[in-house]
Amino acid sequence: MTAAADPGAKPRWARHLPPSHPHGVFLVCWLLGGLLGAFIVVPLLALAATPSAASLAAAARTADLWQALRLSLEAALLTAIVAGLLGVPLAYLLARSDFRGKSLVAAIVDLPLAVPHTVAGIALLLVLGRDGIVGAPAAAIFGLRFWGTLAGIVAAMLFVSVPYTVNAARIGFEGVDPRLEKIARTLGLGPWHTCLRITLPLARRSILTGLTLTYARSISEFGAVMILAYYPMTAPVRIYTLFVGSGLDEAAAASVMLLAVSLALFILFRRLAFGNGIGAMGSR
Amino acid sequence: MTAGIVAVENLSLRLGAFALKQLDFAVAPGEILAILGPNGAGKSVTLETIAGFHRLDRGRIAIGGREVTRLPPERRNIGLLFQDFGLFPHLTVAANIGVGLRRPRRRLPRRSLAELLADLGIAHLARRHPAALSPGEKQRVALARALATEPDLFLFDEPFSALDAQTRERLRGDLEKFLRSAGVPAIFVTHDHDDALALADRIMILRDGAIVQSGPAATVFAAPADRFVAEFVGFDNILPGRIAGRSGDVLTVAVADQLIDVAAANVADGCARAVWLCIRAEDIDLHPSRHAHGAGARLAARVVVLRDAGMLTRIVLDCGFPLQVCAMARHVREMGLTIGAEIGAGLMPGAVHVIPIGEPATDPVAAFNDASEC
Numbered sequence: 001m002t003a004a005a006d007p008g009a010k011p012r013w014a015r016h017l018p019p020s021h022p023h024g025v026f027l028v029c030w031l032l033g034g035l036l037g038a039f040i041v042v043p044l045l046a047l048a049a050t051p052s053a054a055s056l057a058a059a060a061r062t063a064d065l066w067q068a069l070r071l072s073l074e075a076a077l078l079t080a081i082v083a084g085l086l087g088v089p090l091a092y093l094l095a096r097s098d099f100r101g102k103s104l105v106a107a108i109v110d111l112p113l114a115v116p117h118t119v120a121g122i123a124l125l126l127v128l129g130r131d132g133i134v135g136a137p138a139a140a141i142f143g144l145r146f147w148g149t150l151a152g153i154v155a156a157m158l159f160v161s162v163p164y165t166v167n168a169a170r171i172g173f174e175g176v177d178p179r180l181e182k183i184a185r186t187l188g189l190g191p192w193h194t195c196l197r198i199t200l201p202l203a204r205r206s207i208l209t210g211l212t213l214t215y216a217r218s219i220s221e222f223g224a225v226m227i228l229a230y231y232p233m234t235a236p237v238r239i240y241t242l243f244v245g246s247g248l249d250e251a252a253a254a255s256v257m258l259l260a261v262s263l264a265l266f267i268l269f270r271r272l273a274f275g276n277g278i279g280a281m282g283s284r
Numbered sequence: 285m286t287a288g289i290v291a292v293e294n295l296s297l298r299l300g301a302f303a304l305k306q307l308d309f310a311v312a313p314g315e316i317l318a319i320l321g322p323n324g325a326g327k328s329v330t331l332e333t334i335a336g337f338h339r340l341d342r343g344r345i346a347i348g349g350r351e352v353t354r355l356p357p358e359r360r361n362i363g364l365l366f367q368d369f370g371l372f373p374h375l376t377v378a379a380n381i382g383v384g385l386r387r388p389r390r391r392l393p394r395r396s397l398a399e400l401l402a403d404l405g406i407a408h409l410a411r412r413h414p415a416a417l418s419p420g421e422k423q424r425v426a427l428a429r430a431l432a433t434e435p436d437l438f439l440f441d442e443p444f445s446a447l448d449a450q451t452r453e454r455l456r457g458d459l460e461k462f463l464r465s466a467g468v469p470a471i472f473v474t475h476d477h478d479d480a481l482a483l484a485d486r487i488m489i490l491r492d493g494a495i496v497q498s499g500p501a502a503t504v505f506a507a508p509a510d511r512f513v514a515e516f517v518g519f520d521n522i523l524p525g526r527i528a529g530r531s532g533d534v535l536t537v538a539v540a541d542q543l544i545d546v547a548a549a550n551v552a553d554g555c556a557r558a559v560w561l562c563i564r565a566e567d568i569d570l571h572p573s574r575h576a577h578g579a580g581a582r583l584a585a586r587v588v589v590l591r592d593a594g595m596l597t598r599i600v601l602d603c604g605f606p607l608q609v610c611a612m613a614r615h616v617r618e619m620g621l622t623i624g625a626e627i628g629a630g631l632m633p634g635a636v637h638v639i640p641i642g643e644p645a646t647d648p649v650a651a652f653n654d655a656s657e658c
Contacts, residue, residue, distance in 0.1 A: 179366050185357035186335055186364040187384035187433055197383070201374045 044259065051253035059253035068238035069261055075150060075234060076218035079157040080165075083214045087165040088207060092195075094166070095173030109166045112159055120159050121227025128155055128228065152229035157218035164213035172206025173199065208273040215269065219262045289313065290334075290437050290469050295343035297333060304329060305494040306343070311437070311469040311486075316460075318484030318501070319473045320516065326493040327473040331439050334471065336360050348436030360437075363430025363468075367442040369422040371414035377401075377425050378410040384433035397432070404428045419447055423455050427462055438463065440472035444479060456482055477517055481505060489513050507637055511560050514639065520565035520608040524641075527557045535638065537561060540604035544581045547633035558641040565598070565610035569630035570619060580632040583607070587625045590616070597621075601629055 051059070059065055093099075094106055112120060128135040128146035138144040146152040176199050184194040200207075222236040230237060235258045243251035295307040304326050311317045319327045332338055334345060336357035344353045352360045364370075372380050381397060401407040404424050414422060423443075430438060443459065444452045460483055463470050474480055480487050481501060488498035497509040508514035514522050528543060529536040535548045539561060546561065574584045585607065589600035597616040599609040607629060621627070 177370070179370050180372060182332070182335070182337060182357070183364050183366070183370040184372075184383065185337075186360070186362050186435075186439075187429065188358045189383065190356070190358050198372060202372075204374075 047252060047259065048256055051249060051256055055249050055253040056256065059250065059257055062254075064233075065235075065238060065254055065257065068233045068235045069258060071150070071153070071232055072219050072235040072258075073261070073265065075153040075157055076215050078150070078154045079161060079218040080211045080215040082154065082158055083162045083165040084207070084211055087162050087210075087214075088169045091166045091169035091207075091210075092173050092199075094170045096178075109163050111163075112161075113163050117160055117221065117223030118227060121156055121224035124155055124159055124224065124228050128152065146228065148229055148231045150229075150232070153225050153232075153234060156224035156228040157221050160221055160224050161214040161217035164217060165207075165210040168210025168213065169203060169207045172203030172210075175206065176202040205274065212266070212269050212273065216262070216266055289346070289349060290471070291344075291346045292334065293344050293346075295330075295333065295340060295345065297329075297338055297341045299329060299338065302326065302329065303493050304333065305492075307495055309488055309495070309498060311471060313469055314464070314467045315485050316463060316470045316472070316483055318480035318487045319471060319490060320475065320477060320480050320487055321490035322475060322516070324492075325490040327475070327490055328441055329493075330490065331364075331441055331471065331473050334437075335362055335364055335439055350436075361433070361435055363427075363433065363435035363438045365426050365430060365438070365440045365443055367444070367446045369414075369419075369426040371417075371422055371425055371429075373414050376411050376413055377406065377417070380414070380425060381429045381432050384429060400428055400432055404431075419451050420455060420458065423458065427459075431466065435468060438466075438468055438470040438472075440470065442474055443472060445474070445476070452479075459483070477505075489516060508562065508639065510639055511641075514560065514562045514637070518564070519562040519637070520610070521561070521563040521568075523561040523563070523605055523607075525559050525561045527559060534633065537638065542583055542604050544583070544631060544636065545633060546581070546631075546636040546638055548636075548638040560639040560641060562637040562639060563607075563631065563635060565608045567632070567635035568607065568609045569632075570599075570609065570611055570615070570621070571628040571630050572619060574626065574628040580630055580635075583629040583631070585627055585629040587621055587623055587627065590621060590623060601627075603629060 090105075090109070094102065094109075115123075125147070126132055128138075130136065130139070130147060132146075135146050138146070144151055146155055180198055180202070181194050184198045185191070189197065220236065221234075222240065225234055226237050226240070233241065235254075239251055239254045239258065242254050290311040292307055292309050295304060297304050302324075307330060309317070319330060321327050329338065333340065334347075336352070336355060336359075340353060344351060346352065347360055347362060350361075371377075372383065375383070378397060378401070381400065385397060398407070401410055404427065406421065406424050406428060409417065409421055409425065414425070417425065440459075444455060447455065456479065463483075472479075472483065484501045486499065487501045487504040489496045489504065491512055497504055497513050504513070505517050508517055508519065511522055523539050525537040525539040525544070527535055528538040533547055534545050537544050537546060537559060544561065571582065575582065583601075583603045585601035585603045587599060588602045588606070589598075591598040592613065593610075595613055596610050597613045599611060599616070599621070601607040601609055609629065619627075
């Protein structure tokens with residue numbers, strides 16, 4: 001019997017699959033998934049290939065571009081820290097206690113995901129701006145101004161990206177068996193120690209995933225930041241002004257810089273947090 | 285209050301639609317109490333309340349001779365174990381056990397970690413994580429962790445329900461040895477009467493948040509207080525009957541059209557009183573002849589169902605009422621039993637437990653008067 005006539009022969013693409021797998025289903029999934037993957041990767045590759053070496057070098061020598069980039073990274077880091085401080089406790093409440101209006105609170109947390117970011121920026125401006133009910137007293141009493149400042153950028157970033165932290169941390173807390181907490185109590189740990197030594201460490205992966213997503217989403221934020229704090233310019237705002245003012249080539253060069261830096265940081269964070277690369281996002 | 289004793293008095297609490305109703309019980313030092321009941325009876329809530337996770341509406345709890353009613357769980361000095369042993373997955377075995385050792389509040393002198401690990405034969409596991417342990421090792425680590433805090437009481441919630449039958453039996457043996465040598469009172473919750481019978485000194489049966497019966501394990505299993513308990517502790521035959529006569533301690537009970545003599549010193553009631561006759565399938569003898577000789581009742585029966593269950597054969601007899609019987613397969617073969625065979629079903633007087641239906645005989649004088657009318 002020749003190999004070609006062997007009825008058990010698999011097509012080349014299916015050779016590594018166990019015999020029981022539904023090859024047809026996988027074939028279709030590979031095709032569609034590959035299409036999606038190409039949709040994400042091809043534009044980014046095109047972007048990376050667009051700027052000439054000269055314009056890249058010119059962009060890299062532009063001081064205000066580096067400044068904008070640094071500001072973006074700093075603001076996103078601050079945002080992730082604030083999101084952790086305010087979002088993780090709320091996530092713990094949503095996961096571990098029952099109260100009236102809990103589902104309403106959960107829906108409110110998700111609200112920023114549904115609000116267009118320019119709309120979010122205008123809403124924030126009304127509250128945090130010069131005459132806003134928070135902005136005015138904050139400026140008068142603490143000297144904390146949200147318009148045209150780092151604080152404003154962080155506020156805008158926080159509004160649009162904090163849901164990722166709350167939701168991921170909530171899932172993490174919900175995944176911790178309450179019986180482990182009970183056992184910790186009987187072993188002599190008080191409620192605070194139980195939370196810090198048992199619950200938090202067990203939810204650590206999910207919390208870090210949420211913070212990483214918040215961080216990444218903050219770096220990319222444009223709409224809300226532009227309205228609340230056009231100046232000082234974050235990298236996305238600066239790239240927009242380049243696109244409008246100087247044309248595609250310079251904007252593309254700056255974009256490549258932002259892309260490279262934020263991608264590198266994203267991978268670094270995941271390695272620090274999970275001991276691996278981008279491969280294991282969200283997996284346990 | 286005596287030192288070492290665990291006492292629960294009048295414990296009542298409401299949790300939504302569920303309530304625990306005036307639970308009263310005590311566990312002596314070294315004693316093992318099993319709380320038995322169907323799902324939703326309140327077993328786990330009772331355990332968690334003793335551990336301090338629910339606020340009482342009324343009543344008090346003392347552990348180790350110390351009132352703990354208002355203390356939080358971390359100050360009650362108890363060891364709690366769950367079915368999957370509840371090891372902290374992010375900590376090594378040594379760190380798991382160390383969790384309880386770091387707190388300064390413990391009263392008794394602490395054993396060193398190494399000594400404890402060696403005692404339980406788990407020293408070689410100290411650096412492993414729980415995911416890398418077998419069920420037996422997990423149980424030992426969980427016990428060591430609880431023991432490290434020198435608890436006054438062990439609480440077990442369905443300790444074996446996640447295990448296969450073989451492992452279950454082995455761990456049950458390990459646990460019993462451990463508890464007997466630790467000398468610490470223990471309460472465990474289970475819905476498995478095998479676990480209860482194998483481990484417990486005393487058994488308490490819960491239903492809808494109230495105690496239905498409690499007593500020495502053997503007593504509860506032999507003499508259930510009502511039909512619910514009888515079913516729960518595994519009586520296969522619970523037959524409705526009526527008292528037809530009495531001579532001394534022997535009652536004659538009519539079931540369908542058969543008369544059955546039973547020893548029933550526990551029943552003081554008189555004539556015509558409705559009763560349940562409870563008979564375990566394995567306590568019925570099969571005889572080729574329908575006529576009794578010697579003690580005990582002999583019922584005329586016809587074989588209706590024969591079902592092979594390995595070493596045993598499950599049989600349903602028609603005696604005017606259905607009777608479940610369980611016999612050694614070899615015995616059934618030797619008798620040459622077939623469906624439709626006419627045989628005798630023998631009941632030794634002690635094999636039948638009688639439960640009066642309706643009002644219990646709380647007034648001994650009235651009960652005596654009733655009885656004398658027979």
